[in-house]
Amino acid sequence: MRRDVYQAIADPVRRDIIKLLAEQSMNVNNVAKNYEISRPAISRHLKILNECGIISINKKGRERLCKVEPKMLVPAFKWIDQYKELWKEKKNHTPTPLK
Template sequence: MRRDVFQAIADPVRRDIIELISKETLTVNDVAAKFNISRPAISKHIKILHECNIIQIQKEGRKRYCKIQPQHLVPAFLWIEQYKKLWEDRIDSFENYLTELQSKNNKNG
């Protein structure tokens, strides 16, 4: 199965793993200890992140370390960034509408 960055970030557990590993390199066991789900489930999430090139797995002896590969998150960032202006404009428009309603209510009240 072909995997990409969007599949990697689609799951909230994987987003949490990305956040953890972005702060420090952790072993798979260290990552698993931070969650209230099974070790096999965490291993599956880590495998998907690895297949998407979001994390690199480095073996040192019996330990497997997870290291973030932030450059592979860029496509998702760029895709989201293109909609930033659209959403900012819509939020500003909604804010103006609410201000207008509030102003009318204050005049009538």
């Protein structure tokens, strides 16, 4: 099943994995060491990110190296960006107190 980028970034653990891998590529075991969840749970998160094309997983010998593919995040950035002005307006708006 092909998943979309929005489904991938909906989970806070996957967002954190993206942030981690944006700093440097690493193997699956090193990714897992950063979390207090099971190795199979990390593998499922990585699988979803890979299915969406947000990361690539390349086998190098016995290791699987994970790397961010940032171009796949562009649709989500564009979608979020359209609401930037709305959020600025809401942030600067102070509601009138009820009497």
